[in-house]
Amino acid sequence: VSILWEFLLPAALGIALVGLYAPMMLAQSLAADYALRLFLGTPAGIGIASVIHLLLLQVNGARAGMLVLIELLMLLTVVLVTVFRKRCAVTKLSDSILCANHWPILNCILAIGFVITCCHSVMVFHATSLAAPHGEWDAWAVWNMRARFLYSEHWRDAWSVTWAHIDYPLLLPSWIAHGWTRLGNETTALPAATAGVFTFASIGLLIVAVGIFRSVSNGLLAGLFLLGCTRFTYTGTIQYADVPFAFFFLASLVTLSMQDRFGEMQPSLLALAGLFAGMAAWTKNEGQATMLAIVVALLVVCWRQAGTQRSFAVISWFLAGATPFIALIIALRVALGGGGNWLQAQSSMTVPERLLDFSRYQLIIEAFQTKNFTGFYGGIASLIMLLYGFIVGVRVERQKLFPWVGIVALALVIGMVFVVYLITPFDLEWHLTTSISRIVCQWLPSILFVYFLLLDTPEELQRAQSAFAPK
Amino acid sequence: MKAFAFSRGKPAAFAAVFVACLAVHSEQQTSMPTPGSDDPISPVREAYAKILSVLPRSGKIGYLGSADNRRYFHAQYCLAPLVVVRGDRFDFVIVEDKFASRLSDFELIAKTGHGTSVYRRKAQ
Numbered sequence: 336v337s338i339l340w341e342f343l344l345p346a347a348l349g350i351a352l353v354g355l356y357a358p359m360m361l362a363q364s365l366a367a368d369y370a371l372r373l374f375l376g377t378p379a380g381i382g383i384a385s386v387i388h389l390l391l392l393q394v395n396g397a398r399a400g401m402l403v404l405i406e407l408l409m410l411l412t413v414v415l416v417t418v419f420r421k422r423c424a425v426t427k428l429s430d431s432i433l434c435a436n437h438w439p440i441l442n443c444i445l446a447i448g449f450v451i452t453c454c455h456s457v458m459v460f461h462a463t464s465l466a467a468p469h470g471e472w473d474a475w476a477v478w479n480m481r482a483r484f485l486y487s488e489h490w491r492d493a494w495s496v497t498w499a500h501i502d503y504p505l506l507l508p509s510w511i512a513h514g515w516t517r518l519g520n521e522t523t524a525l526p527a528a529t530a531g532v533f534t535f536a537s538i539g540l541l542i543v544a545v546g547i548f549r550s551v552s553n554g555l556l557a558g559l560f561l562l563g564c565t566r567f568t569y570t571g572t573i574q575y576a577d578v579p580f581a582f583f584f585l586a587s588l589v590t591l592s593m594q595d596r597f598g599e600m601q602p603s604l605l606a607l608a609g610l611f612a613g614m615a616a617w618t619k620n621e622g623q624a625t626m627l628a629i630v631v632a633l634l635v636v637c638w639r640q641a642g643t644q645r646s647f648a649v650i651s652w653f654l655a656g657a658t659p660f661i662a663l664i665i666a667l668r669v670a671l672g673g674g675g676n677w678l679q680a681q682s683s684m685t686v687p688e689r690l691l692d693f694s695r696y697q698l699i700i701e702a703f704q705t706k707n708f709t710g711f712y713g714g715i716a717s718l719i720m721l722l723y724g725f726i727v728g729v730r731v732e733r734q735k736l737f738p739w740v741g742i743v744a745l746a747l748v749i750g751m752v753f754v755v756y757l758i759t760p761f762d763l764e765w766h767l768t769t770s771i772s773r774i775v776c777q778w779l780p781s782i783l784f785v786y787f788l789l790l791d792t793p794e795e796l797q798r799a800q801s802a803f804a805p806k
Numbered sequence: 807m808k809a810f811a812f813s814r815g816k817p818a819a820f821a822a823v824f825v826a827c828l829a830v831h832s833e834q835q836t837s838m839p840t841p842g843s844d845d846p847i848s849p850v851r852e853a854y855a856k857i858l859s860v861l862p863r864s865g866k867i868g869y870l871g872s873a874d875n876r877r878y879f880h881a882q883y884c885l886a887p888l889v890v891v892r893g894d895r896f897d898f899v900i901v902e903d904k905f906a907s908r909l910s911d912f913e914l915i916a917k918t919g920h921g922t923s924v925y926r927r928k929a930q
């Protein structure tokens with residue numbers, strides 16, 4: 336109970352912050368709107384709390400009372416500004432993307448399947464957390480260990496442990512240290528609960544977002560499929576940062592896609608998308624490349640659809656949202672005095688030699704194929720999901736900015752990872768074996784979101800059938 | 807084109823349910839682990855907790871042991887915020903029992919009971 340209490344204030348702050356950026360209704364129904372804010376806000380609060388903790392460490396050392404006081408003051412300020420802003424201007428939704436519930440039986444079947452699967456998944460999550468309370472290798476050797484330093488008075492010594500990827504960003508370690516400071520002890524339950532929040536918030540956000548844009552059935556199907564990809568939930572359970580990163584990547588794409596629901600540009604939504612991209616970059620180094628990919632995707636898509644001026648305006652607002660986290664990352668880099676061990680590592684082959692070695696291409700493609708179509712990623716369900724897409728068909732006519740931004744961003748991110756594997760100074764087989772399944776986890780919720788945004792729905796097909804049926 | 811679309815409503819729903827069943831099945835294939843079954847850290851942490859009182863509260867200490875990094879990494883995780891550095895150039899050194907004979911000018915001050923001991927440099 337005390338662990339849940341620990342999440343309450345940051346979650347309230349995060350939900351209020353999402354309200355500040357998005358005071359307008361984001362969905363047609365109040366329930367969907369509240370659910371979206373809950374799933375976006377709770378992890379956002381974790382991101383903000385991690386920054387507050389780190390800044391307090393710099394100033395005077397983080398104390399539990401001081402953390403609560405600052406968070407309460409921030410919450411109060413954000414709520415007051417949001418109330419004032421709502422009185423000034425409320426933007427109305429300009430579309431009606433949400434499909435009506437034309438097929439309640441289908442939704443009931445999917446909902447029952449989802450509840451059964453989710454309950455089982457929560458039980459497995461709990462059991463795995465008890466089986467490995469410190470998490471797997473990266474969790475204890477990088478994130479939780481750094482959290483132990485940040486929790487102590489000698490937190491600067493964290494960067495003396497040079498083998499522990501000292502260039503990695505600090506969202507998770509600082510948040511865990513924040514929680515331990517407030518709880519007064521180094522309980523392993525906090526990192527486990529944090530992993531749970533991010534894992535199930537990713538699934539919840541995917542369901543609600545696809546539900547808002549397409550239909551309840553497609554949303555539940557996307558959520559079920561993500562739950563069925565046991566590698567995703569397992570990676571969350573073992574407290575790896577890939578799942579929090581996957582959440583922030585998805586949150587950024589979802590918030591960007593909300594842009595399409597309003598007739599005119601919504602700077603605050605773009606800034607919120609930038610904030611989530613910034614949090615992704617503050618979670619893992621891959622997030623910095625992902626943020627760059629989203630910026631390029633926005634630039635290309637907006638420039639094609641609305642011209643140069645509009646595309647620069649969109650990117651400016653997006654980057655404005657990400658600025659606090661970009662500043663933190665730059666500060667960390669400057670303090671460390673350069674790149675990480677990946678950049679400093681040496682190999683017997685030069686970069687051009689590695690690029691021209693075609694056996695490396697083959698190895699990488701094989702690794703992607705093997706990992707994507709094994710049981711870990713839904714197994715045969717992946718193929719049937721593709722078949723489902725073929726049956727329902729594609730529908731993109733109502734989307735303006737999205738899903739193109741998502742498609743281009745994902746393509747760029749996957750391309751960048753491919754190039755990173757090609758030129759990696761480490762042994763390629765080792766690098767692929769130790770990382771590729773985690774890397775795919777980072778994209779999985781976003782891939783599903785974009786995929787389901789492209790698809791039509793059984794409800795729409797049935798409605799069309801009813802409308803044109805002979806009377 | 808529309809006529810084709812009309813005939814796809816029900817198969818789509820069946821496909822949705824089928825995918826859902828497969829997803830449920832795939833998820834439920836996951837075995838339920840037993841508490842502590844995959845936890846190499848907790849026993850090591852308990853062992854190091856016994857010797858914390860004889861170590862300094864901060865700064866660097868040495869580590870002497872095998873080339874296999876796993877035990878060294880375990881020590882670093884369990885002893886943080888102490889910084890554990892490979893070698894014996896510090897006043898306090900964690901030593902894997904097999905490597906104790908390599909030390910000179912050090913005295914044993916505590917054993918973890920987990921294959922490692924703490925040595926302190928003898929006063930000159």
